[in-house]
Amino acid sequence: MDLPKSRLFKNLFHPSILLLLALIGCAYLGLTHSNLETQHLTMLVLISIAILIILSVIVNALFLKQLNKINKQLSSAINLEALHSATIYGAIRHYRQVSRKVEEHLQKSHMQHTLLRTGISDERERLRQQMAQRKKSLDYLTKFQKLLSKNFSELLLIPADQVEAELTETLGRVARFMSIERVSLFQYDQENKQFVYSNEWLEEDFPSSHLLLSKVTPAEYPWWFEQLSKGPIVIESLEELPEAAFPEKATLANHRVKSLIAMPLQHNGGVIGYITYDSLTHKRQWEEDEITLLSIANALIVGTLVNQQRYKEIQNARETLEIANKQLKAITRTDSLTGLANRRYFDEMRQIEFSRANRSNQPLCLMLCDLDYFKRLNDSLGHSAGDEAIKAFAQALEQVFGRKSDLCARVGGEEFAVLLPETPLPQAINLAEVLRNSLWEKAVPHPASPIADRLTISIGIATFQQGNYERFDALYSAADKALYEAKSLGRNRVIANH
Numbered sequence: 001m002d003l004p005k006s007r008l009f010k011n012l013f014h015p016s017i018l019l020l021l022a023l024i025g026c027a028y029l030g031l032t033h034s035n036l037e038t039q040h041l042t043m044l045v046l047i048s049i050a051i052l053i054i055l056s057v058i059v060n061a062l063f064l065k066q067l068n069k070i071n072k073q074l075s076s077a078i079n080l081e082a083l084h085s086a087t088i089y090g091a092i093r094h095y096r097q098v099s100r101k102v103e104e105h106l107q108k109s110h111m112q113h114t115l116l117r118t119g120i121s122d123e124r125e126r127l128r129q130q131m132a133q134r135k136k137s138l139d140y141l142t143k144f145q146k147l148l149s150k151n152f153s154e155l156l157l158i159p160a161d162q163v164e165a166e167l168t169e170t171l172g173r174v175a176r177f178m179s180i181e182r183v184s185l186f187q188y189d190q191e192n193k194q195f196v197y198s199n200e201w202l203e204e205d206f207p208s209s210h211l212l213l214s215k216v217t218p219a220e221y222p223w224w225f226e227q228l229s230k231g232p233i234v235i236e237s238l239e240e241l242p243e244a245a246f247p248e249k250a251t252l253a254n255h256r257v258k259s260l261i262a263m264p265l266q267h268n269g270g271v272i273g274y275i276t277y278d279s280l281t282h283k284r285q286w287e288e289d290e291i292t293l294l295s296i297a298n299a300l301i302v303g304t305l306v307n308q309q310r311y312k313e314i315q316n317a318r319e320t321l322e323i324a325n326k327q328l329k330a331i332t333r334t335d336s337l338t339g340l341a342n343r344r345y346f347d348e349m350r351q352i353e354f355s356r357a358n359r360s361n362q363p364l365c366l367m368l369c370d371l372d373y374f375k376r377l378n379d380s381l382g383h384s385a386g387d388e389a390i391k392a393f394a395q396a397l398e399q400v401f402g403r404k405s406d407l408c409a410r411v412g413g414e415e416f417a418v419l420l421p422e423t424p425l426p427q428a429i430n431l432a433e434v435l436r437n438s439l440w441e442k443a444v445p446h447p448a449s450p451i452a453d454r455l456t457i458s459i460g461i462a463t464f465q466q467g468n469y470e471r472f473d474a475l476y477s478a479a480d481k482a483l484y485e486a487k488s489l490g491r492n493r494v495i496a497n498h
């Protein structure tokens, strides 16, 4: 390999060459211009220098050999074409190349390392944010879970007649927690085969679903009800609805719904209702855990509604039973032909009224009425005409005795009794006359009567006052006695037992 001229020139002034030249000069002067002793000393120095030079050449050769070896190793290490240099210069040049490549490699590695470090710190930041987000979401879900379990378990415990209002409040609490603006509950109406709005909670100033839609039939929204039969409907945006859901899309848009969750209320394998949780202000990405928690809440709502339904059924049954009891009681107290009180009820009431009159020291009048020659009416006009005549007299009784406290009863075939609490005798006699005239005015035909062309009545009256009778039976006997007297005196009259 040829050295460039500049390097050749530089090498001529290398210190070792200059030193060699200085030594040769000194040797020449020592050998030519000195005595024998000095010449010997000079020779000794020259021989020493020669040995040193030989040693230096050997060391140099060994160094070069070693250098070549390292050179080969480095070349193969960095995948360069193997260089073979016999000179230090070649080796150094090669080393520079190698070191440049090594430096480039290191720089590249450093850059990669820097990039890697940046990547790791980005990833760490991403993970940190992800963890913070997850923690936030977990906190939210934990609070949500607490809210649901507290509110809905309370709902199961409150009396069924208070559930209606409390359920709306509970749904409102859930809505506020989820930051949504409307929750609506629709329940299945078995009779009309439709879902009917039953409860709704609304954030202020937001439109009610109920005003737009109070009942929904599966025939109108087949897609909706098919989805509900499978599970919750989760809509993040109305745009994602399939074509088959066009009526639903139109209705939801009309209801200003941006996103919603609809939870079916399932019981005994059927859908008994559903709840819609509507976001009206913005599109929502619902969390899967939110839906899971709402499903748990749903089970509690179903339990509440089923309880409430049972309560209503029991209430209805109780009311029906009460009505039936009242009817039964009325039947047992009423005379079927006239609708007046019957003998049994009269017997129940007479003692009560007698005791009351006794206690309050108020007069109590008893009026006994008996239709005149009634057997003859039956015989002449027939039994049904007799029944009609009895009914006509019952009507007259009801017209004359309008006070609630007055008790008119049919106590025998054609015998009637009237109990008049807090009624003095003269007033009772007047009323009896009014009654007698009222029957006369009705002109119920009685062709077989020997005293008139129509049905007439005989009335006997007795009054309990100031303890004049010890027992009701005595009062009754007195009235009966007066009636007997009215009959004896020719009938169609009023007789009072004074």
Ligand SMILES: Nc1nc2c(ncn2[C@@H]2O[C@H](COP(=O)(O)OP(=O)(O)OP(=O)(O)O)[C@@H](O)[C@H]2O)c(=O)[nH]1
Pocket (backbone or CB within 6 Å): 337, 370, 371, 372, 373, 374, 375, 376, 378, 382, 383, 384, 385, 386, 387, 390, 412, 413, 414, 487, 491
């Ligand atoms: N049609 C009809 N007749 C009845 C009913 N209950 C009783 N009677 C009849 O009423 C009649 C009562 O007759 P009596 O007790 O002899 O008295 P009367 O014929 O009214 O004669 P006086 O009372 O003396 O005026 C009987 O013939 C009974 O059969 C009834 O529910 N319907």
